[in-house]
Amino acid sequence: MPVQEALEYGLKLKGNMVKASTLQGYTYSITHFVNWLEEHHPHIKGINQVNKKVAQEFLNAILLSTSSRSRNNNRLNLSSIMQLLEDNDIMTVNPMKKIAVLKTKPNRNKTYTKEKQEEIFKYLEENDPILLLYIKFVSYNFLRPVEVNRLRVKDINLKSKTLEFEAKNKVFKTKLIPEILLNDLPDLSGMEPDNLLFTPEKLGGEWEASETNRRDHFSKRFKGVKDHFGLDGNYGLYSFRHTFITQLYRAMVKNSTPFAAKSALMEITGHTTMDALEKYLRDIDVALPKDYSHLLQTANDQ
Template sequence: MSITEQILTLEHEIEHNQEHDLILKRRYSDPKIYIASGDLSKRWYVYFSFRNPVTGRLERMKNIYGVTNSYKTKEQRMRVLSAYRRNLLKLLKQGYSPFEDNSFLIAQEQSNSAEQNITNNKNGKQTSISKQDTIKVGVKPTASLKEEPSKPILEEPIQKEHQTNTTPTKTIKEAFEFALGLKEKVISVSTKRSYQNRVKNFLEWLDKNHKEITTIDQLDKKIVNNFLNDVLIKTSARNRNNYRTELSSILQTIEDNDLIAHNFIKKIPVLKTKPERNKTYSKELNEKIFSYLEEKDPILLLYIKFISYSFLRPIEVSRLKIKDINLISRTIQFEAKNSPLKTKIIPDILLKELPDLAKLNKEDYVFTPNAIGGKWEAALENRRGYFSNRFRETVKKHFKLGNDFGLYSFRHTFITKLYRQMVKDSSPFEAKSRLMLITGHSSMSALEKYLRDIDAELPADFSHLLK
């Protein structure tokens, strides 16, 4: 039984002294209860931090479990933990320090507790120790104080217990690297890279603005919120929200592995953002762009036609390798946004545009900067970014297009065109059912939302209703 746990069995009520409390307040954090979001399969405990007299920094102390996790209901566990927290807070206010010898304090508590018991017995009150007020693991509590052993409860100084049983707190960098190491087993390479970049930027900001914050237990909501505000000011609400989401995901992994008590980023609100939307091209502008690229940049034009005719997203086109295109079955296999492996047909209009792929290396990428089919040692985001920049320099500057026009606009344009042609000869529901097979949306509701967002579905003329 640890010394910290034994201290918490003391039941003496300590009078609150406001002046004394103000002096001690900065020496420790208020004890808190961790309940694992109500999950009874995980360990619940009381935790707190205390300022190290040598380093001057708040350090996370050993979690206090006691007999808490032997109970099987939330109510029972909360009753036990509330007693632990209450008694610990009283002792901290009276001067208890995990870095010092607390023998005098313990002896005084035992003496006061014994006097209180004698008074209670004289008044005809029987004082019992309930199971939740003890932290002896695996030992049943005695029925009354008369049955308590006469030897002192504490047999060794707190300093010794703290030195031998406390696990060193990880630095913030170590904790984040640990979490990323676990996450990389379940996330894609691109997602991992995104996480790494955001963590790198956060750690650099932390080193610049809060050099005193080094260990993971010192990190708190206020510090992370300040970082997110800085991101918001320098970039956008959308980027700030993306940082919040990914940092929260990493911190959740850190919490799940008991390196912190709780993921406080969950309490930081998501900001409302103005959705970005790529406009659709008019028929005239679309034809002009295609004609211009036939002479100016045939590779970029074919890249765009994969987006336009097969309704792939730019990042999906950037992933394509020669082996993904089967000219015999006339299909394309690729990794989609909502599926690890998706298959689509290659329509004749696109099939006629393809060069001879038979002699090309199956492992080569379909699109490279200088040829159809070849090696390209670049990350996926960089490959996609390259063609986005190439489109901006080649097309957008020539036609003086705004930020709301891009590669994605071609997907919107041709899905709109296809839906409006389908709905001429069928009901909207039938048209959407056929369209969903072509576009690859995972559900009818997802497709309907998409069509609304790009204004593909327009009502018939309603002038006669206004007369």
């Protein structure tokens, strides 16, 4: 079977197996690979001519032009499609699965200082109130940006003060909406229940865009705010989640033991295990030790 025809057939098979956003990622990788083949290996016509050497060369080209993370993502996408083709006897072997995954540098968003967070909120209050409310769902309800993008008007229940959302693991969860966020919500009663809560121009509107494009829109929109404040790539929308979890934990631990504070925090953040929460807190450096200068002094005196 011709390369493009085979890969598009694999994509079609995947159509009812994965979310639209995942399918979009597969489509991008296939298009990129087919275009690269036409430019660098125009003699390759059939899908079974794509061997490990060709696959490795393509992934190396991505690595040299972008990053190991992008290279790994393309490898994963193409391997998933090619495995379907192998399972259906269209490819003799999936060459991508024989290629190792590269180590990537963790992409960690830094936490904002309280002063910087307040400056950003004040700026957005005057210049972009829709983006500010979007960020407050990340900050006060500890949702991930992708989870905020999925919210529809009907997911917000003002009577029970709760919201339903599709979490990272694709499971629907319910969370309490804190009073601090409820006070900022507009009247939703006149909005169409199935409309997205956040759209570019208004709350509760229609928006014909994929989940990926919706996420990218708000990320790019926040990029303008970052540029205004001179913030680098270490800061992003996700940083607000880190920031407010840090503030909350440090406030809670003042009047309780660390274990009691973490137990209460688990219910708020949605982490399913204490180990998962503790790893997250370690990753964002929430728990800092008390000043230990006296110990260093004692060690020096000995």
